[in-house]
Amino acid sequence: MVKSVLTFGQNGLSDWLWQRVSAVILALYTIFLLGYILCHPGLDFAVWQTLYAHPAMRLFTLFALLSLLIHSWIGIWTVLTDYIKYVYLRLFLEIALVLALAIYFVWGIQILWSV
Amino acid sequence: MSAALSEIKFSIYRYNPEKDQKPYMQEMSLSVEPGKDLMVLGALKQLKEIDETLTFRHSCGEGVCGSDAVNVNGKNRLCCITPVSELTQPIVLRPIPSLPVIRDLVVDMTPFYQQYEKVDPYLINDTPVPATERLQSPSDRAKLDGLYECILCACCTTACPSYWWNPDKFLGPAALLQASRFISDSRDTAKNERLTKLEDAYSLYRCRGIMNCADVCPKGLNPTQAIAHIRTELLREGV
Numbered sequence: 001m002v003k004s005v006l007t008f009g010q011n012g013l014s015d016w017l018w019q020r021v022s023a024v025i026l027a028l029y030t031i032f033l034l035g036y037i038l039c040h041p042g043l044d045f046a047v048w049q050t051l052y053a054h055p056a057m058r059l060f061t062l063f064a065l066l067s068l069l070i071h072s073w074i075g076i077w078t079v080l081t082d083y084i085k086y087v088y089l090r091l092f093l094e095i096a097l098v099l100a101l102a103i104y105f106v107w108g109i110q111i112l113w114s115v
Numbered sequence: 116m117s118a119a120l121s122e123i124k125f126s127i128y129r130y131n132p133e134k135d136q137k138p139y140m141q142e143m144s145l146s147v148e149p150g151k152d153l154m155v156l157g158a159l160k161q162l163k164e165i166d167e168t169l170t171f172r173h174s175c176g177e178g179v180c181g182s183d184a185v186n187v188n189g190k191n192r193l194c195c196i197t198p199v200s201e202l203t204q205p206i207v208l209r210p211i212p213s214l215p216v217i218r219d220l221v222v223d224m225t226p227f228y229q230q231y232e233k234v235d236p237y238l239i240n241d242t243p244v245p246a247t248e249r250l251q252s253p254s255d256r257a258k259l260d261g262l263y264e265c266i267l268c269a270c271c272t273t274a275c276p277s278y279w280w281n282p283d284k285f286l287g288p289a290a291l292l293q294a295s296r297f298i299s300d301s302r303d304t305a306k307n308e309r310l311t312k313l314e315d316a317y318s319l320y321r322c323r324g325i326m327n328c329a330d331v332c333p334k335g336l337n338p339t340q341a342i343a344h345i346r347t348e349l350l351r352e353g354v
Contacts, residue, residue, distance in 0.1 A: 004317070011314055011315065012313075012320030013314045013346075013350070014353075015316060016320050017354075082277075082280040082281070
């Protein structure tokens with residue numbers, strides 16, 4: 001079978017594995033954030049800023065951003081290959097997807113380090 | 116005085132490519148003695164006496180050969196082991212989905228068999244042939260249970276949306292169950308080659324684990340579990 005060139009891992013096994021790893025990281029991050037918000041009822045900018053200024057939180061958020069990139073790349077690529085049969089439209093959408101996700105990732109890091 | 120006959124209503128997919136512009140549903144009914152049950156295949160045979168152009172495939176009539184898979188009320192089943200009494204009426208009969216229709220309920224199984232061929236569904240062993248048979252321990256033999264019983268009726272593969280979307284690239288649950296059967300066989304020496312053939316993004320990994328296959332299998336097999344087993348083997352070799 002011809003190799004799928006626009007997948008994240010270029011291979012079914014690695015895509016499958018990364019989708020699961022990124023799902024676990026995203027789940028942990030979501031649970032942590034929800035818990036944090038529930039534990040801080042009067043959440044203001046100062047509390048929020050202290051949280052995100054902590055190196056551990058930056059690292060955790062960086063992992064979450066990376067996981068979001070990987071997870072949506074694999075997921076949306078799968079959906080596009082299922083439903084978009086016209087090859088040039090699929091090519092366009094797949095490239096647009098990868099570029100958009102890359103921009104979100106870099107933008108996310110920029111926001112994170114400006115806190 | 117004879118008891119009043121009860122009526123069973125059917126709605127049956129009809130298509131004769133030589134005559135019909137497009138497929139249509141035909142309403143038909145059968146009169147049976149009250150309290151008497153019959154299988155869908157039995158009903159089809161009686162309906163064929165009413166309209167002899169009605170076409171369907173069947174052979175053993177007892178759920179062994181797998182030739183009479185039909186979509187019954189939206190679910191792929193073998194007509195010969197599906198009692199009419201279990202079904203709500205009108206009983207809607209359609210060919211199993213996604214395969215080309217030859218006529219009425221008869222489909223062309225070629226695309227299904229092509230995917231089956233791709234998994235090399237036979238024992239490969241390149242060691243010298245022993246004087247007696249290749250022996251297997253009872254525990255190694257037990258690993259094939261739940262895999263070897265498949266009758267290739269195509270109920271599972273044609274119920275799988277991943278197969279509907281990519282019938283040329285995704286092998287489908289039936290072929291993957293057979294792949295798992297030979298990967299699990301202690302006498303087979305081509306395990307690595309078999310696994311390598313399945314590591315791309317489509318052949319196996321298009322399975323999203325929705326378990327339509329296990330839901331419809333008339334032999335009670337679980338292709339989703341077999342696929343999960345292959346994934347574990349791939350992971351073992353690939354990390």
